[in-house]
Amino acid sequence: MSPVFSHGDLRLYLLSLLDESPRHGYDLMQALSDRTGGTYTPSAGTIYPRLAKLEEEGLVTKTVDGRKTVYEITDAGRTEVAARAGDLRGIQDDLADSVRLIAQEVRGSVRDAMRSLRADLAAASRDERAEPATPSTDDDPRVRSREQLYRADALVSEFRARVRSDLRTRVARGGTLTASTVDALEAALDEASRALTRAMQG
Incomplete structure (x- = not known):
């Protein structure tokens, strides 16, 4: 049993990770794996379409740094993260519960x-x-x-x-x-x- 993000949860969680610091795609995948104790490791096919959608919505921007594309949250993205702080805490609690159940x-x-x-x-x-x-x-x-x-x-x-x-x-x-x-x-x-x-x- 691995934790599954419900509709919209992964989008918000990605925003919260970018709110901490700019990251490239692989770094986001690794962060998700680390934060869930290895119980969830998304594929590039899962992450990049969501990042593209966030960029379309004006919530993140991207810049090319050598061979890496770095994503950074915008002010509008920070506003959404702040407004949905309660939802984010719920997501984090659900993930923690899933990790404990899987370990058991x-x-x-x-x-x-x-x-x-x-x-x-x-x-x-x-x-x-x-x-x-x-x-x-x-x-x-x-x-x-x-x-x-x-x-x-x-x-x-x-x-x-x-x-x-x-x-x-x-x-x-x-x-x-x-x-x-x-x-x-x-x-x-x-x-x-x-x-x-x-x-x-x-």
Whole structure:
């Protein structure tokens, strides 16, 4: 779930960013991403048509600085920002709520994945201890250990690929990936590693 600006909100938010200082298009896109904790990263196709409309309305002007086009708010633009200060506060509050909800959602997903991994490890450990000792030419402990090592490698690779894909997909779709989320992932993986160590020593 990424925050979506309702009709007219993005226009006002762009004006408020330009009220802080002149900016070029990429700087505005980066500012929007930063202000929303990475939950919303607009495309050039979203930003530049709105800037062109604001220019038509006389609310911003643009100047070319080398290879960059810099946009600056006009007095009329400042007047609109001031007149709609209440609306702007509402937009900022909605964005803050969205960021918090997304962070909670990601942390919950990480916790669920770690619980599932710990349960799988515990079940595997119980199954290993419950297996009857049946002597055979295939029962060489070193052979079995290598087989289980290959299996473990496959499981870890699959888990890594799944988590990496989920994270990349979320970011590509405008989702959040905050430092606290990565910290939670790191802590959960550390806990899973300790659980694996305990299972191997059991």
